[in-house]
Amino acid sequence: MAKLGLVLSGGGAKGAYHVGVIKALQELNIRIDMLSGASIGALNGAVLLSAKDQRLGLAHLEQLWDKLPEVQPIQFKGKESVSDFFGLKKNINISTYISLLLASGLRLATPVGIPATLLALAFERLDIKDLEGICKQEPLFEMMEEFLNLENLNHSIPFYISTYKIKDYEKAIDRLKETLAATVSFLKAEFLGVDNQFSEFYKIQDLTQDKQKSYILASAALPLIFLPQKDGQGNRFVDGGLGGALKSQGNTPITPLIEAGCTHIIVSHLDHGSLWHRYDYPQVNIIEIRPNEKLDLSAAKLLDFSRANIERLRLQGYLDTKSEMGRILSTFSNIKNIDSNNSTLKASIKMLKDTENSLDEIMKHL
Numbered sequence: 001m002a003k004l005g006l007v008l009s010g011g012g013a014k015g016a017y018h019v020g021v022i023k024a025l026q027e028l029n030i031r032i033d034m035l036s037g038a039s040i041g042a043l044n045g046a047v048l049l050s051a052k053d054q055r056l057g058l059a060h061l062e063q064l065w066d067k068l069p070e071v072q073p074i075q076f077k078g079k080e081s082v083s084d085f086f087g088l089k090k091n092i093n094i095s096t097y098i099s100l101l102l103a104s105g106l107r108l109a110t111p112v113g114i115p116a117t118l119l120a121l122a123f124e125r126l127d128i129k130d131l132e133g134i135c136k137q138e139p140l141f142e143m144m145e146e147f148l149n150l151e152n153l154n155h156s157i158p159f160y161i162s163t164y165k166i167k168d169y170e171k172a173i174d175r176l177k178e179t180l181a182a183t184v185s186f187l188k189a190e191f192l193g194v195d196n197q198f199s200e201f202y203k204i205q206d207l208t209q210d211k212q213k214s215y216i217l218a219s220a221a222l223p224l225i226f227l228p229q230k231d232g233q234g235n236r237f238v239d240g241g242l243g244g245a246l247k248s249q250g251n252t253p254i255t256p257l258i259e260a261g262c263t264h265i266i267v268s269h270l271d272h273g274s275l276w277h278r279y280d281y282p283q284v285n286i287i288e289i290r291p292n293e294k295l296d297l298s299a300a301k302l303l304d305f306s307r308a309n310i311e312r313l314r315l316q317g318y319l320d321t322k323s324e325m326g327r328i329l330s331t332f333s334n335i336k337n338i339d340s341n342n343s344t345l346k347a348s349i350k351m352l353k354d355t356e357n358s359l360d361e362i363m364k365h366l
Helices: 012-027 040-048 054-071 094-105 116-125 138-147 150-154 175-192 209-219 255-259 307-323 325-364
Strands: 004-008 034-037 159-166 200-203 236-239 264-268 285-289
Touching: 004 012, 004 040, 004 325, 012 040, 012 054, 012 264, 012 307, 034 040, 034 255, 040 054, 040 138, 040 159, 040 209, 054 138, 054 307, 138 209, 150 209, 159 209, 200 255, 264 325, 285 307, 285 325, 307 325
Parallel strands: 004 034, 004 264, 034 159, 264 285
Antiparallel strands: 159 200, 159 236
């Protein structure tokens, strides 16, 4: 039976783009059978599926993103604002800048003009002893308390998230080094072509309720920005977008949807290009939705939850999806035809069985 999946990739404030994509799909009456998300995509997916139906879920998503400019989810523990932090202050450590770039951007140019190879090799020497969990947790937690409904989520369509495991975190002599190692491995994959540890995928409905919220938050726990989430076994989980960086294995979590039986998948990217390619998955029909207009990949914009930026991204996601309308409707039509043919086949098989049973009954009375 044909099944349609939706992948929501990660990318900080650019996640507003997903809202426009989902709105356009709903206007096209596209029914999603499964969903997966990484980082901000996991949070968007969780909110969408926390309502009694996906149309109401979209309304909740729109409410959430309408609120974000007011609450500013990225709040530093000090007095600096995001704009101050990314200004030209002399006391801002270059390692802070790079770490936030990596954690938020996922597909970035080399920052501040430093040669990529030298940056990757020298990064581990940078002094970032004061950076673990430099942002407040409360804004994110409060927003999730308001919009996350685990009861509805458990009765919704299958939902998968990606997380990146930091093993034996509790045993680490220097926990910061373990958190930094995840970021460094991502950096080496990004700039040197050396792939890093893969992210892990979890079906939220298969987890106990006490783990569900924790794992969703873990998928969006940007290293060095938010504290990692615990798993109760001495490990911690951070942003799922970090794993398998060479081909965006964690940041574009299509694998669990394929393994769950999706035959057609729509992938909503938040960047213009990466080594992820649909031809690596020949067994499924994939439609990619990417930003047609070039996105600003500066660190400030990646953490820019201003109203103007959010509205622009939402509109862009909506228009980009509508521009793919022909391909999407053609794919969806094929899915419906397959389902219709399957239904016809099942009806024919049932009719044959009923006929055989009737003949058996007649033969018994002869």
